[in-house]
Structures are given as C-alpha cells and as structure tokens.
Amino acid sequence: MTDHKKIVLVVEDEESLRPLLRDNLTKEGFTVFEAKNGLEGLDIALLEHPDLILLDILMPVMDGITMLKRMYDDAWGKDAKVIMLTNLGTNEAVAEALALGSHDFLVKSDWKIGDLIKVVHDKLKE
Amino acid sequence: MIKKATIISVKRIAQRTTEVAIKLPEDFNFTAGQYIWLMIPQLKYPDSKGNSRMFSIVSSPNKKRELDIVFRDSASGYKKTLVEMTPGAEINFSGPFGSLKLPEDISLMVVFMAGGVGVAPFLSMIRFSNETSSGHKITLVYANNSQEEAAYIDELSQMEQKNPKLKLVKLIGSLDTEILRQFTNNQSTFFVAGPKDYVDLVGNYLISHDVPFENMVFEQFYPGAAIKSEFEQKLDSPNPDSDAINRPYLLAMDNAINHIVITDTNGLVLYANKAAEIMTGYSFTEMKGNTPRLWGALMPTKFYKELWQTIKYDRRSFSAETKNRRKNQEEYYAFIRISPIIDKELNLLGFVATEEDITNQKQVVKDLDDARMAARNVMEDLGIEKSKVEKASAKEQAILHSIGEGLIAIDENGTIMLLNKSAEKLLGIKSEEVMRGVFSDFIPMENEKGDYIPREKRPINMTLVSGSTTTDSAYYYVRKDKTRFPVAVMVTPIILDGKVIGAIEAFRDITREREIDKAKTEFVSLASHQLRTPLTAIRWNAELLLSDKNLNDEQRNFVQEVYKGDLRMIDLVNTLLNVSRLELGTFMVEPKPTDMVALARSVVEEQKPEVIQKAINLVENYSENIKPYQADEKLARIIMLNLLSNAIKYTPAKGSIRLQLAMMFRGQTFGGKTLNCDCLVLLVADSGIGIPASQKAHIFTKLFRANNAQTVQTRGTGLGLYIVKEIVEQSGGAIWFESQENKGSSFYVVLRAEGMKQKEGTRSLD
Numbered sequence: 047m048t049d050h051k052k053i054v055l056v057v058e059d060e061e062s063l064r065p066l067l068r069d070n071l072t073k074e075g076f077t078v079f080e081a082k083n084g085l086e087g088l089d090i091a092l093l094e095h096p097d098l099i100l101l102d103i104l105m106p107v108m109d110g111i112t113m114l115k116r117m118y119d120d121a122w123g124k125d126a127k128v129i130m131l132t133n134l135g136t137n138e139a140v141a142e143a144l145a146l147g148s149h150d151f152l153v154k155s156d157w158k159i160g161d162l163i164k165v166v167h168d169k170l171k172e
Numbered sequence: 173m174i175k176k177a178t179i180i181s182v183k184r185i186a187q188r189t190t191e192v193a194i195k196l197p198e199d200f201n202f203t204a205g206q207y208i209w210l211m212i213p214q215l216k217y218p219d220s221k222g223n224s225r226m227f228s229i230v231s232s233p234n235k236k237r238e239l240d241i242v243f244r245d246s247a248s249g250y251k252k253t254l255v256e257m258t259p260g261a262e263i264n265f266s267g268p269f270g271s272l273k274l275p276e277d278i279s280l281m282v283v284f285m286a287g288g289v290g291v292a293p294f295l296s297m298i299r300f301s302n303e304t305s306s307g308h309k310i311t312l313v314y315a316n317n318s319q320e321e322a323a324y325i326d327e328l329s330q331m332e333q334k335n336p337k338l339k340l341v342k343l344i345g346s347l348d349t350e351i352l353r354q355f356t357n358n359q360s361t362f363f364v365a366g367p368k369d370y371v372d373l374v375g376n377y378l379i380s381h382d383v384p385f386e387n388m389v390f391e392q393f394y395p396g397a398a399i400k401s402e403f404e405q406k407l408d409s410p411n412p413d414s415d416a417i418n419r420p421y422l423l424a425m426d427n428a429i430n431h432i433v434i435t436d437t438n439g440l441v442l443y444a445n446k447a448a449e450i451m452t453g454y455s456f457t458e459m460k461g462n463t464p465r466l467w468g469a470l471m472p473t474k475f476y477k478e479l480w481q482t483i484k485y486d487r488r489s490f491s492a493e494t495k496n497r498r499k500n501q502e503e504y505y506a507f508i509r510i511s512p513i514i515d516k517e518l519n520l521l522g523f524v525a526t527e528e529d530i531t532n533q534k535q536v537v538k539d540l541d542d543a544r545m546a547a548r549n550v551m552e553d554l555g556i557e558k559s560k561v562e563k564a565s566a567k568e569q570a571i572l573h574s575i576g577e578g579l580i581a582i583d584e585n586g587t588i589m590l591l592n593k594s595a596e597k598l599l600g601i602k603s604e605e606v607m608r609g610v611f612s613d614f615i616p617m618e619n620e621k622g623d624y625i626p627r628e629k630r631p632i633n634m635t636l637v638s639g640s641t642t643t644d645s646a647y648y649y650v651r652k653d654k655t656r657f658p659v660a661v662m663v664t665p666i667i668l669d670g671k672v673i674g675a676i677e678a679f680r681d682i683t684r685e686r687e688i689d690k691a692k693t694e695f696v697s698l699a700s701h702q703l704r705t706p707l708t709a710i711r712w713n714a715e716l717l718l719s720d721k722n723l724n725d726e727q728r729n730f731v732q733e734v735y736k737g738d739l740r741m742i743d744l745v746n747t748l749l750n751v752s753r754l755e756l757g758t759f760m761v762e763p764k765p766t767d768m769v770a771l772a773r774s775v776v777e778e779q780k781p782e783v784i785q786k787a788i789n790l791v792e793n794y795s796e797n798i799k800p801y802q803a804d805e806k807l808a809r810i811i812m813l814n815l816l817s818n819a820i821k822y823t824p825a826k827g828s829i830r831l832q833l834a835m836m837f838r839g840q841t842f843g844g845k846t847l848n849c850d851c852l853v854l855l856v857a858d859s860g861i862g863i864p865a866s867q868k869a870h871i872f873t874k875l876f877r878a879n880n881a882q883t884v885q886t887r888g889t890g891l892g893l894y895i896v897k898e899i900v901e902q903s904g905g906a907i908w909f910e911s912q913e914n915k916g917s918s919f920y921v922v923l924r925a926e927g928m929k930q931k932e933g934t935r936s937l938d
Contacts, residue, residue, distance in 0.1 A: 060705050104701055155705075156742065158712075
C-alpha cells in the first residue's frame with residue numbers, strides 16, 4: 047500500500063485557507079480533494095472515501111457537525127478518520143461531535159502549518 | 173339662714189294697715205320687689221300656722237340697715253303679736269326671696285297691678301327706680317276698697333308729679349276690668365300682686381285679652397288674710413278632729429312615697445306631702461304661698477305658657493319632663509303631672525301635681541348612651557384596626573402575588589403550602605390543584621437532556637435536608653402542558669427552634685437569560701472565529717514564506733515581523749476570548765483528578781525554548797506529598813502557564829526563576845501568610861524587574877501593564893494576571909504577590925485541598 051497515495055479531503059469554506067492547505071498537502075504527496083461546504087464535503091466523502099478528512103466546523107449550507115452526523119449514517123462514514131479544524135473555541139456542539147467518535151480537534155490559528163502537516167502524517171499512519 | 177334683727181318701730185299708716193320697720197344687724201342686700209320670711213321668736217298669741225310669715229319688702233334697697241314691711245291687720249295670732257311688738261324687740265328673718273324685679277329693658281312698659289297691700293313690692297321697686305333714675309316707664313294701677321285703706325297714696329302722688337315716667341292710676345272700690353283695657357297691649361309687662369280674688373280677676377282679664385304669659389308676673393304669695401275657698405279651708409283645717417271624712421285621704425297622701433302637691437288656681441301651694449318635701453328639699457311651710465316654681469323655673473317660658481294654658485284654661489292634665497332644682501341647689505330631672513281639680517259644678521278649685529324623680533333613669537339612659545357611644549367608638553376603632561390588618565394583609569398578599577418570581581412554600585414533608593400567582597403562571601397550574609400535594613409529584617423537574625430529576629436530587633429537597641440555602645440554574649421545570657423552561661432556583665429553609673420546618677423556593681424562568689447568554693457566547697465565538705480566520709491565513713502564509721530558502725535576509729526579516737505581529741494578534745484573540753468567558757461566568761469547570769506535578773512539568777517544557785534562549789536558571793521544586801488534585805486541567809494549566817511566562821518575560825537574561833508546588837496544612841506559613849486551610853500551593857518566584865510600588869495595586873486589573881514591564885516587553889496583553897486571579901478565586905483559592913523593583917517578584921497561589929468546584933457552564937477556557 048506504500049505506493050498508494052493517500053487521499054485527503056479538505057472541507058473548508060475560507061478562500062484564504064483552503065487553497066493553501068490543498069497546495070501544501072499536495073506538495074507532501076497526498077491526493078487532495080477539496081470542498082467548500084459540508085454538503086459538498088459529504089458528497090465527495092461518500093464518493094471518494096478519503097483516508098483523512100480535514101473538517102472545518104463553521105461553514106455555510108451545511109456545517110461540519112451536521113456533515114459528521116450524516117456521515118455516521120453511512121457504513122463507511124462511521125469509521126472515517128476526521129480531524130476537526132476550526133477557529134471556534136470548544137463548545138457544546140463540538141463536544142457533541144467529539145462524543146460521536148474520538149477525533150482530533152485543532153484550533154487553526156494556534157497551529158503552525160508545518161505542525162499541522164505533521165499531524166496529518168501521524169494520523170494517516172495510525 | 174336665719175338672721176337676727178330688732179324692731180325699730182311698728183306704725184299704723186292707713187286704715188287696718190301697719191308698717192313695721194326692722195333694724196338690720198348688718199348690711200343686708202336685696203333687690204327691689206323681693207320678700208322675706210319674718211319669724212317672731214315667741215308668739216304672744218297662739219297661731220296654728222306657726223311663727224313665720226312672708227312679707228314683701230316695701231322699702232327701697234338703698235335704705236341702709238333697715239327694711240320695712242307692710243300688712244293688713246288681722247285676727248291671726250301672729251299678726252296680733254307683731255302689732256304689739258316694741259322697738260328693740262328681737263325678731264328673726266330669712267331671705268331675701270322672690271324674683272319680682274324691674275325688667276332690665278327700660279323700653280318695656282311696666283304695669284304694676286296692685287291690690288291693697290300688694291302694692292308693697294311695687295313700692296319698693298318704684299322707690300328704687302326713682303332713687304336711681306332708672307328710666308323705667310311705670311304705670312301703677314292701685315286698687316283699694318276705700319280711700320282710707322290706700323297706704324302710701326300721698327307719697328305716690330308726689331312721685332308721679334316729679335317723675336314723668338311714672339303714672340298712677342287709683343282705683344277705689346271693686347275693680348272694673350274695663351279700666352284695664354287701656355293697658356292690654358303687648359308692649360307692657362304686667363306685675364300682679366294682691367289678695368287672691370284680685371289676682372284671679374286681673375289674671376283672667378289679662379289672659380282673656382291675649383296678654384302673653386311671659387308678660388305676666390305674679391307675686392308668689394297672697395298678702396294678708398285672704399278669703400279662703402272652702403276647698404282650701406277643708407284642705408287646711410286647723411282642727412285635726414274635724415273633717416274626719418277627708419283626713420284619711422290626707423293621711424294616705426302624707427304617707428305616699430310619691431311627691432304630691434296641691435295648689436290653688438294660681439299655682440300657690442296649699443298642700444305638699446312629705447315626699448314632696450324630701451324631693452324638693454323645701455318644707456311645706458317654705459312652699460306655702462309659693463308656686464312650684466320655687467323648685468322649678470328652669471324650663472323655658474314657652475313651657476310654662478303651655479303648662480298654664482293646659483291646666484287652667486283647657487282644664488286638661490299636663491305631663492312633662494322637667495329639670496328642677498332642690499333647695500340645696502342640686503338639679504334633678506322630674507316627670508311632672510298636673511291635673512286640674514274640678515268640682516261637681518265644674519268649678520276649678522285648684523291643681524294637684526305629682527313629681528317623679530327620674531334623674532336616675534336619665535342617668536341610666538345617659539350612661540347607656542355613653543356606653544353605646546363608647547361601644548360604637550370601640551367598634552369603629554376595631555373596624556379601623558380590622559381594616560388596617562386586612563389592608564396590611566391585603567398588601568402582603570398583593571406583594572406576594574405581584575412578585576415576578578414564582579414562590580413555592582413547602583413544609584418539612586414537601587407538601588405544598590403556598591403557591592403565588594407568578595408560580596401559577598409560570599407553571600401553568602392553579603394553586604388549588606396542587607395545594608397540599610407533594611411538590612415533586614406536581615411540579616416535575618428535568619435536566620437538559622430530559623431526564624426526570626428525582627425528589628432527593630431536587631434543590632428544594634436538598635434545602636430541607638441540609639437546612640441551608642440551595643441555588644441551581646441547571647434544570648428545567650415541566651409545565652402542565654408538557655412544555656418546559658429553564659429555571660433558576662433559590663431555596664431558603666424555614667427554621668423554627670433550630671429545626672427545619674419547611675422551605676421557600678423562589679424561581680424564575682431564565683429562558684431569556686439563557687438566550688442572551690447564548691447570543692453573547694455565540695457572538696464572542698463568532699467574533700473570535702472571524703478574527704482568527706484571517707490571522708490563520710497570515711500565519712500559515714508567513715510560515716510558508718519563511719520556509720522558502722530563496723528569501724534574502726532583508727526579506728526574511730520583513731516576513732518575520734509580519735509573522736510575529738500575527739502571532740501576537742492570535743494570542744490576544746485567545747486571551748480576549750478567555751476573558752469574555754470569565755466575565756460571562758459561562759466557562760465550565762470540570763474537575764478531574766489531575767497530576768499537578770506532571771502538568772507543571774509540561775508547562776515548563778513548553779517554555780523551555782525561551783528559558784534556554786535567555787539563559788535563565790529555572791529551578792523546579794515539587795514536593796513528594798502531592799496527591800492527584802481535583803482540578804480542571806485547562807484552568808490549572810492557564811494558571812501555571814501565565815505565571816511562568818510572566819516570570820520568564822520579565823526576568824532579564826541570566827536571571828533565575830523558581831517554580832514550587834507543594835501540599836501544605838492549616839497553620840503553616842506560606843508567602844508571609846498563615847494558612848487557614850489544607851491546600852495545594854504554587855510559588856513562582858523570579859529575579860526580574862519587579863513591580864514598582866505605585867503599580868502594585870493595579871497588577872491584577874484588566875489590561876494593566878506596569879510601565880516598567882511595558883518598556884521591557886511591548887508584547888503583553890495585560891490580561892494574563894487578571895485571568896489567573898479570576899480562575900484562582902472562582903475556584904475558591906487565593907493569589908497574592910511580593911515584589912521589589914529590580915529585585916524580582918514572587919507570586920503565591922493557594923488552592924483548597926478539596927480541589928476546584930464543579931461548575932456547569934457553556935464553555936471551557938482555552
């Protein structure tokens with residue numbers, strides 16, 4: 047499986063951030079899919095079955111939590127690897143999300159991009 | 173009071189007419205027209221009527237130390253004795269009596285109707301009027317049987333000549349009443365005195381010519397030996413053995429307890445029984461020759477007018493309540509009844525009067541009225557008090573019911589005793605429905621998730637059990653219609669004699685508050701999210717740029733600056749977010765057993781780069797006895813991190829920092845203070861720039877940075893210590909410091925051994 051490029055799905059509405067993530071992850075050798083909102087993200091996820099999803103929470107059309115919940119209705123979705131990326135602090139809704147399954151939860155502004163990439167690598171190795 | 177006097181002289185002044193001058197021992201005052209009782213100490217000739225007689229004083233009051241009386245001679249033992257008295261003989265008298273007097277209003281015409289020696293009081297008055305030039309218009313109609321008998325005629329004529337206001341009308345022989353016609357006008361006051369027949373005649377004439385009663389004044393006795401009617405004779409029989417038929421009645425009357433008085437047709441007393449004497453205080457002797465006005469005369473004139481009209485002219489009996497006066501001046505209320513005495517030939521012979529002393533009844537009635545009035549006052553007062561109480565009670569009720577918060581009162585068994593209006597409204601129930609029911613049955617409570625809260629866990633029950641106040645804002649009340657609302661509850665115990673006998677819960681619907689809080693936190697979240705997003709973009713792009721080896725040094729510097737600035741902003745946003753959560757009190761505290769030493773080590777580890785860079789000597793000191801501490805890790809971390817990063821920031825290169833964590837006990841000293849608890853203590857001491865004395869007071873305040881700190885390190889939000897203090901204190905701990913400028917600072921934190929208190933909130937701090 048070492049040849050197989052890992053698929054990473056970036057679900058992020060911010061135009062200033064999503065392309066940056068996409069480009070840097072692509073540079074790292076991943077196949078990157080991107081989605082602008084939860085609905086798009088859901089469709090792509092269920093279609094492409096990415097190895098890791100970087101999921102923003104606050105998005106238009108469908109937010110990250112809802113997408114996560116909808117994914118859980120899917121057999122594959124239940125076990126999907128997800129890293130929650132957000133600039134919201136912790137709150138109950140997020141706690142709810144975390145209760146659905148243990149996912150990492152990162153506040154974007156607190157993380158160096160380099161460290162973030164490292165986390166992606168580590169998560170995929172799990 | 174009987175006064176002693178002596179005879180000056182006894183003179184015959186006209187036919188059958190005697191005048192006696194009496195020397196007065198001292199000044200004796202009387203008004204013209206009055207009379208006296210004259211008492212002869214020892215009668216020379218016996219007289220069944222006793223030794224006292226009434227006489228009008230004929231002399232003027234101005235005659236000092238002497239008074240004169242005049243009378244017609246008669247066969248009575250008294251008069252025969254008197255006529256034979258010699259100058260210097262002792263004689264007694266009492267008085268003066270009588271109310272005949274000149275009217276005060278001199279504009280009134282005065283007509284004196286004198287019959288024989290009845291002229292005596294008028295003479296006194298006329299003499300007096302003359303002497304004092306009183307100005308009265310007086311007409312004296314003086315009737316005598318013959319010229320010879322007319323005493324004082326010369327004197328009177330002379331006075332008439334000298335005084336234009338005095339008119340003298342001499343009448344000799346029987347009175348032709350037609351003569352009187354000229355005098356019967358309303359402007360005159362008629363005074364009538366003389367023998368009985370004379371008085372009757374004149375009286376009748378005046379009355380029949382509509383002279384008002386108030387304009388008629390009669391002398392209270394008949395002078396001289398009047399011809400008595402048969403009736404009077406019988407009544408006054410001197411012979412106790414005669415009139416045996418009449419005697420039993422008199423005897424009966426005398427013994428009767430009722431006051432009985434018999435008068436002649438002019439009201440002059442002919443007989444008064446013992447009861448009458450007792451009631452009035454006057455003896456019969458004193459009454460004789462007087463009318464009952466002796467003890468009456470307290471009623472208005474109209475009264476007497478009506479009385480007289482009824483008994484004399486209408487010949488009907490008269491009954492009325494009167495106010496009388498006893499001889500001793502004591503006033504009493506009497507019910508009087510006067511009936512005319514009419515014989516078979518329909519002649520009016522006299523009057524019989526009874527009196528009933530009703531003072532007591534009147535008093536009783538008055539007392540009763542007073543009592544009734546008092547009772548009514550008491551009733552009114554009670555009514556007022558009652559309404560006051562009712563008002564106060566109503567007020568309390570009103571207050572109770574208008575309190576916006578719902579109020580429930582329960583007894584020690586949890587039975588609902590009271591439910592106010594707001595409670596009814598909030599819960600959608602009526603107090604009648606739940607009164608006396610068990611509260612947990614009727615007012616269900618559930619948590620956020622919808623789990624039913626059992627009775628034991630409910631705040632109201634906790635207060636009943638613990639006897640202390642309980643507050644809670646985590647639950648919901650379920651209404652009758654199954655809808656629910658979040659509720660803030662405060663329960664206070666009702667304690668009597670040290671025992672909890674009930675509790676009162678005040679609760680309010682905090683839906684709105686929750687919404688506002690939610691809105692606030694969402695706003696804060698949203699704001700921080702909105703701030704963080706561009707900051708993240710800047711950060712990552714700067715980092716990528718910095719990792720580009722193609723930058724020259726200058727460019728690298730620029731990017732570094734951009735990056736540093738951005739990191740500061742991120743830091744600030746994080747801090748602001750925490751502060752807002754602290755302010756809102758919406759942060760949660762989730763204590764878990766925490767390895768505080770490990771936490772401290774990890775915080776130190778994080779700061780290692782800076783410590784190394786500044787070549788600071790950092791010493792860690794962790795005591796052995798620290799057990800897992802009940803703490804919210806995030807909050808504990810914030811405390812340690814802030815204090816340590818401050819120490820590092822404000823300690824110049826090559827300085828030293830000590831971090832100490834220990835378990836200490838009550839009584840031990842820490843940071844200069846004696847501990848009053850068993851607690852976990854944290855010390856962060858540095859050898860840095862210290863805090864200037866003038867700045868010490870503000871160190872923990874928001875956004876405050878001491879000036880010396882600002883020069884050293886422009887970066888710094890001024891919020892770090894504020895946050896630490898808030899967390900420490902809201903956890904039930906304490907924080908303080910010691911510092912000296914340029915020497916260093918030591919921060920002391922004390923946390924209770926029990927750990928941080930659980931706190932429900934919407935957020936944790938970052």
